[in-house]
Amino acid sequence: MVFQIITLFPEMVGPVLSTSMMWKASEKGLAEFRVLNLRDFGLGPRHQVDDTPYGGGDGMLLMCEPIFAAVEYAKAQATNSKVILTTPKGSRWQQGMAAEFAERGQSGENYIILCGHYEGFDERILTLADHQVSIGDYVLTGGELPALVFVDSIVRLIPGVLGGEQSAQIESFSDGKTLEFPQYTRPAEFRGMKVPDVLLSGNHGEIAKWRKEH
Numbered sequence: 566m567v568f569q570i571i572t573l574f575p576e577m578v579g580p581v582l583s584t585s586m587m588w589k590a591s592e593k594g595l596a597e598f599r600v601l602n603l604r605d606f607g608l609g610p611r612h613q614v615d616d617t618p619y620g621g622g623d624g625m626l627l628m629c630e631p632i633f634a635a636v637e638y639a640k641a642q643a644t645n646s647k648v649i650l651t652t653p654k655g656s657r658w659q660q661g662m663a664a665e666f667a668e669r670g671q672s673g674e675n676y677i678i679l680c681g682h683y684e685g686f687d688e689r690i691l692t693l694a695d696h697q698v699s700i701g702d703y704v705l706t707g708g709e710l711p712a713l714v715f716v717d718s719i720v721r722l723i724p725g726v727l728g729g730e731q732s733a734q735i736e737s738f739s740d741g742k743t744l745e746f747p748q749y750t751r752p753a754e755f756r757g758m759k760v761p762d763v764l765l766s767g768n769h770g771e772i773a774k775w776r777k778e779h
Contacts, residue, residue: 624684
């Protein structure tokens with residue numbers, strides 16, 4: 566499964582993709598990460614990627630030419646690539662969607678993620694997008710953080726990335742609504758706070774019942 570992130574700020578995403586579970590997924594050949602600098606596709610000697618909006622207004626918009634060129638380049642690097650646009654207008658990202666994308670990725674689908682910046686995209690850029698996603702009803706400086714959320718939430722669901730076989734199955738939102746049960750480790754008592762007796766009982770039936778209730 567290949568993830569290509571198109572961004573003006575590659576230094577924001579590179580370290581995350583080479584750390585923790587993302588590093589593990591890469592090392593095991595379960596996922597491949599590529600970061601494309603949008604500036605490399607910019608126009609003219611200054612590699613321009615943005616311009617003022619028609620009709621006036623504050624801020625700058627990302628231009629069509631660099632984005633289209635970057636996406637076309639990325640598609641040539643990995644077949645069957647779907648373009649993901651991070652935007653407040655997109656569908657709210659949820660665990661079920663991450664699971665669906667993880668499953669499709671294991672069947673050969675790859676992903677190109679466009680990171681917005683400034684005042685947004687020229688509207689014609691939206692024609693490139695197969696999916697538009699949002700991680701919440703708030704505005705960020707750019708699309709790099711949403712892009713990393715998108716990648717992380719999918720990659721951790723690939724079999725073999727997390728430690729235990731059930732790690733991604735028994736957790737919050739695994740069924741779309743339920744939150745994970747409370748968990749404890751040693752010591753059994755710390756500063757007057759005790760681990761529930763049932764978890765120390767060794768009675769797996771009662772433990773399973775307690776976890777379901779909580």
